[in-house]
Amino acid sequence: MEFTVQQIADLLQGTVEGDNQIKVSTLAKIEEAQAGALAFLSNPKYEPFLYSTQGSAVIVSDKLEVKKPVSAALIRVSDPYSSFSTLLHYYHTALLASKTGVEEPCHMGAESQIGENHYRGAFSYIGNNCRIGQNVRIFPQVYIGDNVRIGDNTTIFAGAKLYTNTEVGSNCTIHAGAVLGSDGFGFAPQPDGTYKAIPQIGNVVLEDEVSIGANATIDCATMGATRIRKGTKIDNLVQIAHNVEVGQNTVIASQTGISGSTKIGDNCVIAGQVGIVGHISIANKTTVGAQSGVSKSVKETGTIIQGSPAFDYKQNLRAMTVFRKLPELQREVELLKAKSED
Incomplete structure (x- = not known):
């Protein structure tokens, strides 16, 4: 199955930055994506991969400020994680529908x-x-x-x-x-x-x-x-x-x-x-x-x-905090007991 970036953006009710006619045929992690793949960026921890990814398109937040040039087309949505989940659902449903x-x-x-x-x-x-x-x-x-x-x-x-x-x-x-x-x-x-x-x-x-x-x-x-x-x-x-x-x-x-x-x-x-x-x-x-x-x-x-x-x-x-301190408390009790017996 192959779709244009614009078709995917329409499905997700998002907007496109870049070439909206690029075609994608597979889904991938942003750090592993190659040409023809669509990825997503939700966790800021993975933002550096946005500037190095080989993927053709990336779903990103509509609030993301891009700091460097990006080769991939961007699909901007309000919630990238939910949007990618929606896309996975459609993809999975299409695969199942092929079994008849x-x-x-x-x-x-x-x-x-x-x-x-x-x-x-x-x-x-x-x-x-x-x-x-x-x-x-x-x-x-x-x-x-x-x-x-x-x-x-x-x-x-x-x-x-x-x-x-x-x-x-x-x-x-x-x-x-x-x-x-x-x-x-x-x-x-x-x-x-x-x-x-x-x-x-x-x-x-x-x-x-x-x-x-x-x-x-x-x-x-x-x-x-x-x-x-x-x-x-x-x-x-x-x-x-x-x-x-x-x-x-x-x-x-x-x-x-x-x-x-x-x-x-x-x-x-x-x-x-x-x-x-x-x-x-x-x-x-x-x-x-x-x-x-x-x-x-x-x-x-x-x-x-x-x-x-x-x-x-x-x-x-709180109980677990006390539990972890029990060996130390036991030693303190034994020292106090020893002092009292002197």
Whole structure:
């Protein structure tokens, strides 16, 4: 794909300084860009590369004052980072749109339906009585069980597994190896010390515009639904247990585990390697720092917590300062103890 600088500026609602008819065909980092590449400058730390880049065009802030001659054409916008992200989105969408048709061998079960302009990769499997929307991309070796519902414009990458009765909204992305609808971890202890499996008969529901990272797992509900609400983004290697509810536009980073029946609010930020116990609630706009252990409900909107067990972020920082000084404090106590014994 090849575009003129002016076409890109029109897309981003920006203005051009320099030759607006230069053509670009690829995207690159500003420090690595070569002829034909488009880059962007957002962080002032990288401004020196603006004067040495070999790229054909650079997206920059409309407030940037250029201090030296620049060989590349400049596309001036209000927010270079967001504009470049928008461009990446269009580029990625165009690449996905190029995948159409049905590769063989693949399987679609009885009474299943799929919309127009779809793609089904080789060795993909669709069970019985499924309803799949338009412009859906199903990559090779995807498994879709019986009675699954998938909305328009959703992409499911290679090797993902959607168990029976899973529901996925429109404009969702499910990355390679993700598993939706596997059994929740439910076992009843028996008098003889063994465990009896509790049947998990619920499902998983993803609302619109949800992203699920590679090798993430979302368990089906014991009854009802494990629900991920609109706009939420879940990173690779996240575990979400049965009957969890995650609110709208929440982000959850890698290696986080959320135990059963916990409710996460809207617009929360949960950093990497966080553990959250079951049957608690996390208020809207809560931020949980990395490697925290959340053992009780968070009730106030906008709370920031850190640590294990997690508590107020600023108090945690003060506690860590004291913790680092404990060896020194211990020596002082031992010296005072020795003096008192003299």
